[in-house]
Amino acid sequence: MSDAAPITVQRWSPVSIAAMAGLGALLVVLAFGPFxxxxxxxxxxxxxxxxxIMAAMWNALAGYGGLVSVGQQAFFGLGAYAAIRLSHLxxxxxxxxxxxPLLVGLLSVPLSTFALRLRGGEFAxxxxxxxxxxxxxVNLDGLVQGETGTSLIALSEFAPDTRRAxxxxxxxxxxxxxxxxxFFLLRSRAGASIQAIRDNEEAAASLGxxxxxxxxxxxxxxxxxxxxxxxxxxxxxxSFQPKxxxxxxxxxxMIFMTLVGGLGTFEGPILGAVIxxxxxxxxxASGVWYLVGLGASALLFSLFLPRGIWGTFRERxxxxxxxxxxxxxxxxxx
Amino acid sequence: xxxxxxxxxxxxxxxxxxxxxxxxxxxxxxxxxxxLAHGSIAVLAAYLVWxxxxxxxxxxxxxxxxxxxxxxxxxxxxxxxxLDRSLRSGxxxxxxxxxxxxxxxxNSLFEKFGADTHSLAPDIxxxxxxxxxxxxxxxxxxxxxxxxxxxxxxxxxxIFLNRTPLGRAIRATADDPxxxxxxxxxxxxxxxxxxxxxxxxxAIAGTFLGMRATFDPYTGPAQLIFAFEAIVIGGAGSxxxxxxxxxxxxxxxxxxxxxxxxGFLIAGHxxxxxxxxxxxxxxxxxxxxxxxxxxxxxx
Numbered sequence: 001m002s003d004a005a006p007i008t009v010q011r012w013s014p015v016s017i018a019a020m021a022g023l024g025a026l027l028v029v030l031a032f033g034p035f036x037x038x039x040x041x042x043x044x045x046x047x048x049x050x051x052x053i054m055a056a057m058w059n060a061l062a063g064y065g066g067l068v069s070v071g072q073q074a075f076f077g078l079g080a081y082a083a084i085r086l087s088h089l090x091x092x093x094x095x096x097x098x099x100x101p102l103l104v105g106l107l108s109v110p111l112s113t114f115a116l117r118l119r120g121g122e123f124a125x126x127x128x129x130x131x132x133x134x135x136x137x138v139n140l141d142g143l144v145q146g147e148t149g150t151s152l153i154a155l156s157e158f159a160p161d162t163r164r165a166x167x168x169x170x171x172x173x174x175x176x177x178x179x180x181x182x183f184f185l186l187r188s189r190a191g192a193s194i195q196a197i198r199d200n201e202e203a204a205a206s207l208g209x210x211x212x213x214x215x216x217x218x219x220x221x222x223x224x225x226x227x228x229x230x231x232x233x234x235x236x237x238x239s240f241q242p243k244x245x246x247x248x249x250x251x252x253x254m255i256f257m258t259l260v261g262g263l264g265t266f267e268g269p270i271l272g273a274v275i276x277x278x279x280x281x282x283x284x285a286s287g288v289w290y291l292v293g294l295g296a297s298a299l300l301f302s303l304f305l306p307r308g309i310w311g312t313f314r315e316r317x318x319x320x321x322x323x324x325x326x327x328x329x330x331x332x333x334x
Numbered sequence: 335x336x337x338x339x340x341x342x343x344x345x346x347x348x349x350x351x352x353x354x355x356x357x358x359x360x361x362x363x364x365x366x367x368x369x370l371a372h373g374s375i376a377v378l379a380a381y382l383v384w385x386x387x388x389x390x391x392x393x394x395x396x397x398x399x400x401x402x403x404x405x406x407x408x409x410x411x412x413x414x415x416x417l418d419r420s421l422r423s424g425x426x427x428x429x430x431x432x433x434x435x436x437x438x439x440x441n442s443l444f445e446k447f448g449a450d451t452h453s454l455a456p457d458i459x460x461x462x463x464x465x466x467x468x469x470x471x472x473x474x475x476x477x478x479x480x481x482x483x484x485x486x487x488x489x490x491x492x493i494f495l496n497r498t499p500l501g502r503a504i505r506a507t508a509d510d511p512x513x514x515x516x517x518x519x520x521x522x523x524x525x526x527x528x529x530x531x532x533x534x535x536x537a538i539a540g541t542f543l544g545m546r547a548t549f550d551p552y553t554g555p556a557q558l559i560f561a562f563e564a565i566v567i568g569g570a571g572s573x574x575x576x577x578x579x580x581x582x583x584x585x586x587x588x589x590x591x592x593x594x595x596x597g598f599l600i601a602g603h604x605x606x607x608x609x610x611x612x613x614x615x616x617x618x619x620x621x622x623x624x625x626x627x628x629x630x631x632x633x
Contacts, residue, residue, distance in 0.1 A: 070370065114607075117614055121368025124429050125562045126610070132559060133603040136596060202523045248555060252437050259430060288441040295437030302430035303419050 011187075019321035030172055034165035042168050043236065048277045049171040050232050051257060053178055055269035055276075056259075057225035058254035060182050063264035064191075065218040066198035068120075070251050071127025072226045074134045077245035078104045079227025080234040081138050084152055088143060093154035094170060097235055101227035106224035112216045118147075128248065129269055135246035149241035152234055167235045174232060178225045179270075185221065186266065186324040203222075226250075256294045259301040262308030266324045271310050337592070339471045344588035348476065348564075349481030349583030350546060355561035356487055359576045362565070364508045364528040367417060367428045371436040373558030377532060378439060379405055379540030380454070380549050381447060387457050394454045397447040398541045402534050409533025413526040421525075436554065443551035454544035462545065480542050484580070487535060488573045504528050542580040563606040582609075 034042050054076075062068045062164075082100035087093045111130070118126045149325045155163060177223050185191055195212045196204035205211050229250075234240055262268020283290040305312055358372045379401060386397035396492075416435065420428040455462040458476070465474040495501040503524050506514040511521040543549055543557060560583065568579025583602050590601020 062426065066426065070429075070433060114611065114614070118610075120425055121362075121429055122566070123371075124370070125368065125559065126566075128555075129559055129563065129603050129606060133600065134608070136600050136603070139596065193466050251432070255430065255433060259434075288444050291441040292438050292445065295434045295439075295441060297436060298434030299416070299431050300434075302427050302434060303416065303423070306423055306427065 051273040054255035059269040071131040074131035075226035079230030104227035105224035114317035262310035268310035339369035344585030347478035347584030351580030355564040357535040370432040374439040374554035376540035379537040380544035405537035406534040409530040451548040
């Protein structure tokens, strides 16, 4: 007994240190992207960065918070709308793209009090109704001109190449900040609470976990993230039609990416975003068959491979690239 | 008086909402599953009825008789292949799998039928637009029929659940599947039967959707939302509550449409959130206390 406990808690492993170093190097390489990539590749990679944000946010909500929302398009649309509104009010356009998600996050705080009292399926469709309602209300704004929509005119002041590079850099920075936020959240005390709540809310509460505050943290983070994805999408598309931005399809994409990559794993949704990006690049033009395929994959993965590709891989090989968890190391007895 | 007519139209519309909510409510009551593909399945049924009616030149009502067993079988299959497995893998899985199914169904319908809107209204002749007039109040024959069918269906389900052996087995399984198994009930069979019944009612609802309006491959999600709103407003788990919820939703929408053309949907969603918020405020407080306070007030 005089010796230390036979078990030590390990947070960093050689694999995860190598993975973090690799990720850092990748980010540096990506940061210089617009200097060596052509316009097409820069645009496409901006889209991929947006997908990574969306997948990471939906995964934080469902995979870690246990909150399945079919209404994240509400924040996606609001993010784009807020950016247009702010730019119209005279805010510098790229600043507007950054401030808009934060405003949406502010709005999601009072909403969370209400939404988080809904459970399971009620939360899922309740959020969907909220998205429908925000869509209708945004349409009432004269600036939007109903379903005709409007566009982020201020962006046309930039030369196409400058705009493309700026979009890319903003997306890269926002993606890094948001994914890092999830990473540090999961490593923090709140991260343990979040997973305890997902696994058993009553038991977590009885251990002194502040259920509501913890859930709210993740709800607001996901709202900010989805709003950022909406604002960034606006920067690439420039035009804003409420129907497109408030479409439930965005949530369908998020669900597909998260389920295929690995619900409740940190790395999975990033992998899912890359897979979705590749599928979209090659099959996006084949009409709605590829959407049928997305729905079918979501259905099959949820039933037969609930931990997704990465989760299954990790289970089999015991590898965790990003050190978000705790590993127990048994010390061999002398 | 225009307002009175709007209220009457809203009540009648509520009949349709109760009809579409019936299967969703039943499935939630028995299996605790919110089937996110509910609306898409209703639209699928509408297309099936339309196909049968067109192909054999039948009335949609006769076509429905042929489609109901098909949809019931589809419900049974849905339970056996998707829901049963989902139920065993945690609370979130049914949501994810049925959402995947909805995306799959909607887009498959688009591939098969294209973006054109369809309607069953041309196939039912005068019934689609005939109505009785009482002063300013108009009562459409189809709307009244829809309302009547909703009451008959809800009442029929209630009697079925209360009086028949299968109904009792369903209630027992809904309460506690494990205990039900102890007394010799095969919960998988009971769930499959319940799913078959739920999807059969969805076939009826889909047919009325097709007769009262137009539909296209992406009409499903909106029907799911209306059905869900009716259930929540009426109080989940009660079949008659669903009818009340549908009526409240329909009246709110019709009154909203008087304010602005966009008010129809906004008022519907708004009343849904108001009812939810009201329930949260009252939660934990005995409503009888409120009644007692009100009764004492005049004294």
